[in-house]
């Protein structure tokens with residue numbers, strides 16, 4: 090309670106995403122590079138010597154005096170405000186006690202802004218406009234979050250080799266504009282996965298594994314479900330998707346038995362996607378081999394899950410045999426991938442009595458760096474019983490604005506005293522993050538945690554996704 094009154098959280102989670110800001114700062118450095126200058130007579134120069142001359146001339150003009158010689162008359166006209174004794178006091182060297190006193194005056198548990206919000210004017214005072222926008226575009230959470238390093242190029246802030254590849258190739262395409270863009274590689278990667286001639290559930294599995302959203306032990310630890318991320322098969326490493334499918338002792342044995350050389354010397358396949366990426370873009374292997382690799386990884390995952398439920402561990406040969414049989418069946422059946430039909434349009438439906446349904450939406454006004462948030466509360470007859478709309482002067486992106494709307498909606502529902510509430514959002518990402526289907530993108534992680542905390546205050550709360 091006292092911590093809350095003293096706005097304790099602002100201090101503990103105020104300095105998040107340090108590497109993200111650093112990244113922004115180094116990008117700015119590249120942008121601030123001076124290519125050329127126009128001199129006093131309007132001529133454009135790009136060579137260093139002339140640019141140097143223009144800069145020197147400019148500052149010489151500004152700071153050069155035209156030569157007023159006698160300034161005593163001016164000085165005499167000014168009435169001194171600081172007296173002789175005041176001046177003596179101010180000129181004294183500072184004491185250690187004074188430093189202590191000054192530091193104590195900055196109360197460590199008081200935030201300078203309103204609870205749960207950035208103090209925008211202060212941030213704009215301290216940081217350059219672009220950096221300030223970046224900081225302000227991260228929705229704040231009132232709850233404690235630990236400082237940690239994040240990788241700015243993946244939504245979840247974790248490092249992956251293929252995102253590094255993307256960054257590296259975008260940097261090199263800046264210097265060689267004729268090179269193909271890395272977005273193209275990404276598109277090719279996903280298109281390749283989806284065009285494999287394997288059952289849909291295997292493609293979906295490979296897609297999920299490539300996005301690193303499989304419930305591996307490391308991911309479950311990250312979400313607080315498990316405490317120990319150690320791989321159960323070997324007990325030697327943490328069970329990441331990279332370890333599970335490429336690096337674990339039993340896994341390597343399987344690949345060796347199958348005759349697939351996974352070269353780990355000098356290469357670390359930290360995630361599932363890394364080796365597939367390598368096969369597609371470095372080794373340029375055919376579809377047959379890719380289909381076999383993906384099917385085998387699915388069989389490994391299937392077997393790993395069975396083992397966790399108590400079944401005996403399958404041998405390498407069992408796994409390879411199963412993968413080959415599955416592929417054979419697919420080829421025999423000449424399976425064509427059936428077209429997925431989207432589910433019929435969802436229409437708004439009123440909640441059952443005595444529940445209330447809260448719908449949220451957000452609009453982004455990027456030109457004015459503001460967002461609009463709307464919340465509507467309806468009862469079991471569909472009647473609007475409360476509504477809220479707000480304009481926030483924050484440069485939030487669409488996802489951040491949506492999650493902010495949800496945060497406001499939850500607070501609003503609590504403020505008006507609702508007990509049994511259904512919250513509806515049209516954002517799949519937010520719905521999945523709040524229902525723990527997937528881990529939230531790093532920019533909204535803190536606020537998602539804060540929403541989940543607040544939801545516990547209701548007698549019952551549900552989350553629904555509406556289109």
Ligand SMILES: [Zn+2]
Nearest residue numbers: 320322323337
């Ligand atoms: Zn292992």
